[in-house]
Amino acid sequence: MSTQLEDAAIGPSDWTSSLTYQSRATFRPTAADLRELAWKARSRNHALGVTGMLLYDRGRFFQTLEGPPESLKSLWDSISKDQRHTDIEILSEHIIPARLFGAWDLLSCHGDVADDSDVRRAKAGHELTRLVPSLIDLVLNGDDIGINKTIASLADQGWDGDTILTHLIEPTARALGDAWMSDDCSEFDLTIGLSMLQLAGHAVRNSPTPAALRQSRYSILLASAPGEPHTLGTSLLADLFTDAGWHVDMAFPDSNQALANQLAKQQPDAVDIGLSEAVPREHTLAKLRETVERSRFAAPDHLTVVSVGGRLFADAAATAENVGADHARKTVVGTSIKLAELIKLKRQEHGPR
Numbered sequence: 001m002s003t004q005l006e007d008a009a010i011g012p013s014d015w016t017s018s019l020t021y022q023s024r025a026t027f028r029p030t031a032a033d034l035r036e037l038a039w040k041a042r043s044r045n046h047a048l049g050v051t052g053m054l055l056y057d058r059g060r061f062f063q064t065l066e067g068p069p070e071s072l073k074s075l076w077d078s079i080s081k082d083q084r085h086t087d088i089e090i091l092s093e094h095i096i097p098a099r100l101f102g103a104w105d106l107l108s109c110h111g112d113v114a115d116d117s118d119v120r121r122a123k124a125g126h127e128l129t130r131l132v133p134s135l136i137d138l139v140l141n142g143d144d145i146g147i148n149k150t151i152a153s154l155a156d157q158g159w160d161g162d163t164i165l166t167h168l169i170e171p172t173a174r175a176l177g178d179a180w181m182s183d184d185c186s187e188f189d190l191t192i193g194l195s196m197l198q199l200a201g202h203a204v205r206n207s208p209t210p211a212a213l214r215q216s217r218y219s220i221l222l223a224s225a226p227g228e229p230h231t232l233g234t235s236l237l238a239d240l241f242t243d244a245g246w247h248v249d250m251a252f253p254d255s256n257q258a259l260a261n262q263l264a265k266q267q268p269d270a271v272d273i274g275l276s277e278a279v280p281r282e283h284t285l286a287k288l289r290e291t292v293e294r295s296r297f298a299a300p301d302h303l304t305v306v307s308v309g310g311r312l313f314a315d316a317a318a319t320a321e322n323v324g325a326d327h328a329r330k331t332v333v334g335t336s337i338k339l340a341e342l343i344k345l346k347r348q349e350h351g352p353r
């Protein structure tokens with residue numbers, strides 16, 4: 001099975017990839033089978049620098065893995081061919097700013113099969129762990145502003161980033177896994193929730209000030225090129241970026257000025273300007289170049305990454321350079337990874353916002 005990790009250009013070695021999938025077991029594992037699987041996986045993951053969470057419930061596996069892109073690729077080579085499961089569905093795959101599961105390598109969890117329960121109990125006793133249920137509510141409601149507020153207020157009370165991560169964010173991720181196993185949330189909720197927690201984890205690791213928290217989640221404005229009639233591509237992208245944990249806004253402006261106004265107001269980390277996916281019309285390129293220029297002007301801190309897309313880029317010879325953009329997507333596959341790389345590079349070049 002081909003994944004975005006193979007398709008996208010992977011950047012510097014310190015980046016962390018995250019891959020989440022679900023699958024169906026081809027056998028009925030006993031507690032001992034699961035323990036053995038987890039035990040073997042743990043030692044290989046440890047050697048590869050991979051962390052994550054593996055859940056099993058009534059014939060279904062759910063696993064989230066995070067680690068260096070190369071390690072994840074070689075691990076995925078094995079896991080995807082493993083005959084013990086089938087119907088593998090990749091739920092999310094992206095570059096993450098920091099690990100969510102820093103302190104644990106892997107946990108196989110199936111009611112009474114949880115073999116790290118001592119560690120779990122120890123964590124559960126911590127003062128911050130009492131906040132797990134309210135954090136879960138925020139996560140399941142998709143309330144990233146609420147999550148950031150909660151964490152910022154803990155930082156204000158003097159809690160350090162590592163403690164918040166270890167005793168609140170990571171246990172919340174585990175508790176979400178438990179919620180999935182008891183059918184209290186869907187794998188979709190769990191996948192999005194883990195993305196949100198990954199971003200919150202990144203924020204607390206990197207000085208959890210309110211300003212840092214605001215930029216913990218990459219944001220993108222998905223816009224159709226002014227006047228374009230076909231907006232399907234933009235809507236498809238919205239799902240993809242939301243799934244990858246980004247803050248997504250959409251715009252269907254009727255003029256360059258309208259788009260510029262929205263960009264000036266929102267100052268997103270990236271803007272994607274989409275031409276029609278259906279009709280290749282070469283003459284739209286000159287107009288798009290003007291739109292890109294106006295958009296850059298509207299984001300004066302030159303930190304916004306400008307991406308373009310449409311049929312001209314997919315199967316005609318048009319390139320990002322033709323229109324002065326940073327990136328041209330030929331397909332939606334790998335776009336969120338590529339744009340995350342570009343944002344990171346811009347921040348390295350110019351410093352944070």
Ligand SMILES: Cc1cc2nc3c(=O)[nH]c(=O)nc-3n(C[C@H](O)[C@H](O)[C@H](O)COP(=O)(O)O)c2cc1C
Pocket residue numbers: 023037040041042044045054061063065075077078079080082084085106
């Ligand atoms: C659902 C599931 C999850 C797995 N997760 C891991 C894992 O995280 N790490 C790992 O090393 N092996 C994992 N395995 C086992 C691998 O598929 C594979 O058997 C093992 O890595 C040995 O690889 P090899 O057969 O290529 O030598 C998993 C297997 C299944 C069925």
